[in-house]
Amino acid sequence: MKVVIVGTNHAGIAAANTLLDSGQDVEVVMIERNSNLSYLGCGTALWVGRQIDGYDGLFYTNKEDFEAKGAKIYIETEVKDIDFDAQSLVAETKDGEKIEESYDKLIIATGSQPIAPNLPGKDLEGIHFLKLFQEGQEVDKAFADENNQKVLIIGAGYIGVEIAEAAQRRGKDVTIFDAEATSLASYYDPEFAELMDENLREHGIDTHFGELAEEYLGEDGKVTGLKTNKGTYEADVIINCIGFRPYAVFGEGHLDRFGNGAYLVDRTFKTNDDNVYAIGDCATNYSNVTKEANYIALASNAVRSGVVAATNILGTELEGAGIQGSNGINIYDLKLVSTGFSLKACEKFGLDAKYVDYEDNQLPEFMPENDKVKLRIVYENGTNRILGAQIASTHDVSLLIHMFSLAIQEDITVDQLGLLDIFFLPHFNKPYNYITMAGLSADTSKD
Numbered sequence: 464m465k466v467v468i469v470g471t472n473h474a475g476i477a478a479a480n481t482l483l484d485s486g487q488d489v490e491v492v493m494i495e496r497n498s499n500l501s502y503l504g505c506g507t508a509l510w511v512g513r514q515i516d517g518y519d520g521l522f523y524t525n526k527e528d529f530e531a532k533g534a535k536i537y538i539e540t541e542v543k544d545i546d547f548d549a550q551s552l553v554a555e556t557k558d559g560e561k562i563e564e565s566y567d568k569l570i571i572a573t574g575s576q577p578i579a580p581n582l583p584g585k586d587l588e589g590i591h592f593l594k595l596f597q598e599g600q601e602v603d604k605a606f607a608d609e610n611n612q613k614v615l616i617i618g619a620g621y622i623g624v625e626i627a628e629a630a631q632r633r634g635k636d637v638t639i640f641d642a643e644a645t646s647l648a649s650y651y652d653p654e655f656a657e658l659m660d661e662n663l664r665e666h667g668i669d670t671h672f673g674e675l676a677e678e679y680l681g682e683d684g685k686v687t688g689l690k691t692n693k694g695t696y697e698a699d700v701i702i703n704c705i706g707f708r709p710y711a712v713f714g715e716g717h718l719d720r721f722g723n724g725a726y727l728v729d730r731t732f733k734t735n736d737d738n739v740y741a742i743g744d745c746a747t748n749y750s751n752v753t754k755e756a757n758y759i760a761l762a763s764n765a766v767r768s769g770v771v772a773a774t775n776i777l778g779t780e781l782e783g784a785g786i787q788g789s790n791g792i793n794i795y796d797l798k799l800v801s802t803g804f805s806l807k808a809c810e811k812f813g814l815d816a817k818y819v820d821y822e823d824n825q826l827p828e829f830m831p832e833n834d835k836v837k838l839r840i841v842y843e844n845g846t847n848r849i850l851g852a853q854i855a856s857t858h859d860v861s862l863l864i865h866m867f868s869l870a871i872q873e874d875i876t877v878d879q880l881g882l883l884d885i886f887f888l889p890h891f892n893k894p895y896n897y898i899t900m901a902g903l904s905a906d907t908s909k910d
């Protein structure tokens with residue numbers, strides 16, 4: 464069997480490794496248009512902000528690793544056209560050489576691209592995106608120029624707040640904008656997101672929420688400012704981070720699509736073409752909250768989808784477990800983690816939701832060092848099925864969110880948490896801890 468993988472970043476790599484490590488007789492061809500693979504974008508803000516020494520450790524594999532396992536791998540080669548009837552494709556190397564490959568099974572793993580605000584002045588020099596390693600290098604170079612002092616960031620989602628911290632650590636004057644009323648509005652309810660907003664402001668970052676960019680201003684081809692619906696701001700560097708959209712350009716009219724254009728796949732990541740799988744950021748995933756296809760672009764989801772698709776191609780039937788969109792962020796000392804839906808997301812998707820909040824110290828009061836933890840559990844009115852959880856603290860509470868992720872996956876109800884066997888040790892938690900207390904105090908009557 465011959466499998467061709469188009470796009471070999473996190474999703475494509477996971478699929479290739481699963482195929483190549485299976486011990487089965489599979490011919491694997493990998494085609495990647497970038498000059499590198501496996502770059503962990505999550506590290507960009509860390510090295511640009513000088514919290515880690517450099518970027519070398521952010522690549523976890525390379526072309527040679529796959530050649531050593533027996534794959535044929537083309538780098539700096541872009542797939543241009545796929546003939547789904549003939550089961551073949553055409554790609555082009557950076558030198559313009561045409562390559563043709565046939566396939567028995569095709570895995571499309573072409574990922575996502577940043578959304579570009581379509582504003583006047585968008586081609587001015589000094590306007591950046593942050594997706595590729597090379598784009599991180601460009602931002603790093605811009606920050607190294609002493610003349611570039613004023614950094615404006617459009618979008619206060621995950622990339623926005625991370626690069627805001629990095630820019631501030633590099634001594635820049637940082638202003639961040641978002642169309643929503645808080646930062647991180649796609650992940651957290653205002654009571655949690657506002658903790659991040661305050662955290663940014665405490666570190667000298669100027670926040671402008673509920674404000675929409677209208678025009679990039681410039682002189683001599685270089686950006687000098689930004690005009691919004693509320694004011695005009697000077698800028699030496701502008702970084703756009705208003706989200707990703709799936710990069711799903713093949714099979715128009717042949718492969719089914721989700722609302723945002725992502726390839727619509729089943730729980731094995733197979734498209735409506737039996738020989739074609741789509742994985743990672745270019746495809747949908749099954750949401751355990753809505754019980755239908757949804758789109759959430761995360762490296763964690765991409766890796767799992769690659770494993771599932773390849774396992775099915777190898778002949779073992781395996782459905783993905785579905786996703787909750789579990790995520791986390793750490794800016795300065797503040798840690799926010801969430802899974803499933805916020806109350807706001809439930810409203811957007813028409814889910815009838817209630818919530819319980821509980822705030823407490825992590826440890827018993829007699830312990831010398833302590834941190835506050837704020838927890839919200841969102842659950843369905845009537846069934847009490849857990850739909851989401853959000854946690855904020857300066858304590859590392861990150862592992863806790865995995866339990867809530869599993870709870871959503873397994874349709875656990877909020878009252879089941881109240882009597883859950885949770886251990887107690889003063890070094891770690893309290894006997895009446897915030898999970899127990901939230902579970903016990905949740906109003907489970909139907910409104």
Ligand SMILES: Cc1cc2nc3c(=O)[nH]c(=O)nc-3n(C[C@H](O)[C@H](O)[C@H](O)COP(=O)(O)OP(=O)(O)OC[C@H]3O[C@@H](n4cnc5c(N)ncnc54)[C@H](O)[C@@H]3O)c2cc1C
Nearest residue numbers: 470472473474496504505542573574575743744761762763
């Ligand atoms: C700054 C930043 C920080 C992030 N932090 C996190 C994090 O902390 N946690 C997390 O879970 N996620 C994070 N993400 C998101 C994560 O990087 C993506 O979800 C992940 O990269 C998706 O992997 P993928 O392989 O599906 O797609 P991509 O990474 O987009 O890779 C797709 C690949 O396909 C190639 N390709 C596309 N078209 C073609 C073609 N026609 N021919 C050949 N090759 C092609 C591209 O060159 C690319 O290498 C972050 C993203 C960024 C940008």
Ligand SMILES: NC(=O)C1=CN([C@@H]2O[C@H](COP(=O)(O)OP(=O)(O)OC[C@H]3O[C@@H](n4cnc5c(N)ncnc54)[C@H](O)[C@@H]3O)[C@@H](O)[C@H]2O)C=CC1
Nearest residue numbers: 618619620621622623641642643704705706707760790791
């Ligand atoms: N810690 C993590 O897990 C990380 C994950 N990622 C992932 O990478 C992807 C891309 O990240 P981001 O670009 O930060 O997207 P995002 O979806 O996290 O945030 C985009 C932000 O831009 C705002 N926005 C949208 N249109 C706007 C407009 N016209 N003007 C102003 N603001 C606007 C939105 O309100 C939102 O807050 C996401 O899927 C994200 O989850 C990225 C970094 C870290």
